[in-house]
Amino acid sequence: MEPEVEVNVRGGVLYPIDCxxxxxxxxxxxxxxxxxxxxxxxxxxxxxxxxxxxxxxxxVITDKGDFTADAFVLATGSWLPIVTKHLGIELLLQAGKGYSMTFENVEKNLHQPAILVDDRVAMTPMGTDLRMGGTMEISGLQSPMLIKRVQAIFKAAKNYYPNLPVSFPSSEKIWWGWRPLSPDGLPYIGRHSAFDNLVLSGGHAMLGLSLAAATGKLVEEIVGGKKTSMDIAAFNVERYN
Ligand SMILES: Cc1cc2nc3c(=O)[nH]c(=O)nc-3n(C[C@H](O)[C@H](O)[C@H](O)COP(=O)(O)OP(=O)(O)OC[C@H]3O[C@@H](n4cnc5c(N)ncnc54)[C@H](O)[C@@H]3O)c2cc1C
Structure with missing residues (x-):
């Protein structure tokens, strides 16, 4: 399955329909x-x-002027509670920081994406590039990069793929972002009872991209006053009130 690089594992689980x-x-x-x-x-x-x-x-009042609208959808990720606070809405949500490094034109690259479960690292070949990412750092939205965490991702990757031809990158090549985390791991999707024209959408944690299309569909249905295509009770934006 990996013709170009050595793989130092006892075994793995293949999910053929993953993409x-x-x-x-x-x-x-x-x-x-x-x-x-x-x-x-x-x-x-x-x-x-x-x-x-x-x-x-x-x-909505912004630094570039004011905007009026019939309906407002707030989807500001890890900053959602900061934005909803302007409307008097308290939301339990905090940021979970993760890091990634992308190596370009990797001479001998992976052919399969992989989750290195023991080390919680994701390896993703993207054409001739390779991205490795992971960690869940609960340190707010202002904390600096913790190089030890990035080194741990790199070390894990090298442990699983010993002859992967990549070197630890310079710090400007290291990316980080914040996953919006709710206490139960489920997103907040729906109207808030205090307003007739406000929909919240956020808190998708580690799956925001995977769940984006389904979330968009639900938000469109909610804003349009349609019956939602699934029961959204579990995503109630006021479930912790
Ligand atoms: C290292 C890492 C790896 C990940 N891997 C995956 C993966 O493999 N698969 C997956 O599905 N998900 C993954 N995720 C999670 C995914 O990135 C998030 O779940 C997703 O980005 C959340 O989407 P969102 O639109 O709710 O928030 P965001 O993508 O954070 O977008 C929120 C936007 O709101 C803007 N904003 C904030 N405050 C304001 C304001 N006051 N005014 C105007 N705009 C504002 C921000 O600038 C931002 O553009 C990963 C995350 C990380 C960190």
């Missing part, structure tokens, strides 16, 4: 598709507050 992708390419493709279909994006625009009229959110 993987390049998240950056996916986002670019979706972005271009939506733009060419009339969706307007306001990038690098930070929500700083809201205006309310009775049971409705009437305006």
């Amino acid at each position: 993987h992708l390049h998240p950056g390419d996916l986002m670019q493709t979706i972005y271009q598709y939506l733009q060419s279909n009339g969706v307007q994006f306001h990038l690098n625009t930070t929500i700083e507050g809201f205006e309310k009229e009775g049971r409705k959110v009437s305006k």
Whole structure:
């Protein structure tokens, strides 16, 4: 299964219908598709507050001006509680930091993506590139990079694939991001009872990309006042109130 690199394991489990992708390419493709279909994006625009009229959110206030809308969907990931606080909504959610390194033009690359379960590291070949990522660091949204955690990912990868031809990268090549974590591991998807035109969507933890399409479908159904295609009681945004 891995013709180019040595694999130092007793065995593994193959999930033949699992698949993987390049998240950056996916986002670019979706972005271009939506733009060419009339969706307007306001990038690098930070929500700083809201205006309310009775049971409705009437305006979102940003650093680039105010925007009105009939309906508002808040999907600000690990920053969701910071944004909902402007509306008086407390949400139990914290950030779980993870790191990744992407190696370009790897001479002898993996042919299969793999989860190194014991070390909680994900290995993803992307064409001739290779990404390795992992760790769950609970240290808020402002903490600096912990190089020890990144070294642990690299060490695990080298332990499983001893002759993988990659060297530990310089710090500017190390990426990190935050997974939005709810206490029960389930996302928050749905309306908040305080407002008639507000939908929250977030808290997808380690599966935000995998669950994005299904979440988008549910949000579209909720905003459109349709019956949702599945029972969403478990995702109730007020389940901890
Ligand atoms: C190392 C790592 C590996 C991962 N691997 C996988 C994987 O293999 N598969 C998978 O499915 N998921 C994976 N995830 C998880 C996935 O990235 C998240 O679940 C997903 O990004 C959550 O999506 P989101 O849209 O809710 O939040 P985000 O992607 O965090 O997006 C929230 C957006 O809101 C913006 N924002 C925040 N505050 C404001 C504000 N005040 N005003 C305006 N905008 C604001 C942010 O800038 C950001 O663009 C991984 C995460 C990490 C860190």
